[in-house]
Amino acid sequence: MSKRRAIDSFFKPSVKKAKYELSSQKSQHPTYPFPIPYLPDLIQQSLNTASVVEGTVINDQPDLDLLYFQPFIPKDIHQAVFEFLRQELFYYRVQYTINRGGVETIINTPRYTTVFGVDTTSCFGENGKLLDSETKKPILENRYKCRPRPIPQCLSVLKKITEEKTAETYNFCLVNFYADGNDSISYHSDDERFLGQNPAIASFSLGAKRDFLMKHKPRPPSKDHPAKPEVKPLKFTLGPGEMILMRGRTQSNWLHSVPKRAGGEGGQGRINITFRKALVKGGTENYYQYNVGSGNVFRWNAEEKKMGEWTAKESI
Numbered sequence: 001m002s003k004r005r006a007i008d009s010f011f012k013p014s015v016k017k018a019k020y021e022l023s024s025q026k027s028q029h030p031t032y033p034f035p036i037p038y039l040p041d042l043i044q045q046s047l048n049t050a051s052v053v054e055g056t057v058i059n060d061q062p063d064l065d066l067l068y069f070q071p072f073i074p075k076d077i078h079q080a081v082f083e084f085l086r087q088e089l090f091y092y093r094v095q096y097t098i099n100r101g102g103v104e105t106i107i108n109t110p111r112y113t114t115v116f117g118v119d120t121t122s123c124f125g126e127n128g129k130l131l132d133s134e135t136k137k138p139i140l141e142n143r144y145k146c147r148p149r150p151i152p153q154c155l156s157v158l159k160k161i162t163e164e165k166t167a168e169t170y171n172f173c174l175v176n177f178y179a180d181g182n183d184s185i186s187y188h189s190d191d192e193r194f195l196g197q198n199p200a201i202a203s204f205s206l207g208a209k210r211d212f213l214m215k216h217k218p219r220p221p222s223k224d225h226p227a228k229p230e231v232k233p234l235k236f237t238l239g240p241g242e243m244i245l246m247r248g249r250t251q252s253n254w255l256h257s258v259p260k261r262a263g264g265e266g267g268q269g270r271i272n273i274t275f276r277k278a279l280v281k282g283g284t285e286n287y288y289q290y291n292v293g294s295g296n297v298f299r300w301n302a303e304e305k306k307m308g309e310w311t312a313k314e315s316i
C-alpha cells in the first residue's frame with residue numbers, strides 16, 4: 001500500500017469495494033425492471049473450473065437420490081458471485097391468498113424471490129420475443145397469464161455448467177434470498193405435475209450457511225416395512241458454493257425445508273438458486289405467480305446493507 005493510500009484509509013471511513021468488476025454488457029428485456037449486467041469475466045473464467053468437481057451420491061435412504069457438490073462454485077469466487085447476485089437482480093416479496101377451510105387467508109412469502117424462464121412449449125427468439133417451440137412462430141399474446149422473462153446471461157452461464165455436470169437440461173431458474181434467520185421456506189416437495197415424473201432439481205447455496213432439512217413423506221405400512229415405517233430425517237448444513245441435486249424418486253417421496261434460525265448471519269443473508277424444467281404452460285404461470293406476483297420490486301441497497309423497495313426513478 002502506498003503511503004498516501006495508507007494515510008487516506010486511516011482518516012476516511014473505508015468504503016468496502018465490491019468484490020467484482022462489472023461488465024459493460026447487460027441482459028435486457030421489456031419484462032425486466034432494470035437490465036442485469038453480464039457475469040464479470042473473472043468469475044466466468046473461474047467458474048469453468050467448477051466443471052472438474054465431482055458430486056457425492058447420497059442414496060442410502062429409501063427413495064432418496066441426491067448428488068451433493070461440496071462445493072460446486074469455487075471458493076475463490078463464491079463471495080463475488082454472491083455479492084453480484086444480491087446486488088444485480090430484482091426481487092419480490094410475494095403475497096397471495098389461499099382458501100383455508102372456506103376462509104381467505106393472506107400468505108406472506110417469508111423470503112425474497114425472483115424467477116426466469118419458460119416451459120418447454122415456448123422459447124425466446126433472438127429478439128427476446130416468445131416463440132412456439134414447435135412452429136418457431138410468435139405465440140399468441142394471451143397464451144400466458146404472466147409475462148415470462150428470459151434467463152439473464154449471468155444465470156445462463158451457471159445453468160450451462162450445471163447441465164453439463166448433472167446430465168440434465170433446465171428451462172427455469174428460481175432465486176430465493178433469505179435476508180436473515182427469520183426468512184425461511186417451510187416443508188414442501190417440488191413434485192408438481194408440470195415438472196413431469198422424477199424431476200431433477202439443482203439447488204445452489206450462496207452466502208450464509210443454513211440448515212436444509214429433509215424428511216420422508218408418511219409411508220403406509222407394506223410388506224417391506226410393516227409396523228412403523230419410519231425413515232429418519234436428514235439435516236444438511238449447506239455451506240457457501242455448495243449444490244445439491246435432488247433427482248429420481250426424491251421429490252415424490254421426500255419433503256425439504258430451510259427453517260428459520262435464531263442468531264445473526266453476519267448481515268449478508270443467503271441466496272438459493274434452483275434450476276428446474278417445466279414441461280407445460282401451467283408450470284410457467286405457477287412459477288411467476290408465486291415468485292414474482294404483482295407487488296413491488298426490491299433491490300439490495302449497498303449503503304444501507306439491506307433490501308429496499310426499488311422504483312423506476314432510480315438510475316440504472
Ligand SMILES: O=C(O)CCC(=O)C(=O)O
Nearest residue numbers: 176185190212258272274
Ligand atoms: O433455499 C433452499 O435451499 C431451498 C429452496 C427450495 O426448496 C425451493 O425453492 O423450492
Ligand SMILES: [Fe+2]
Nearest residue numbers: 188189190256
Ligand atoms: Fe424446494
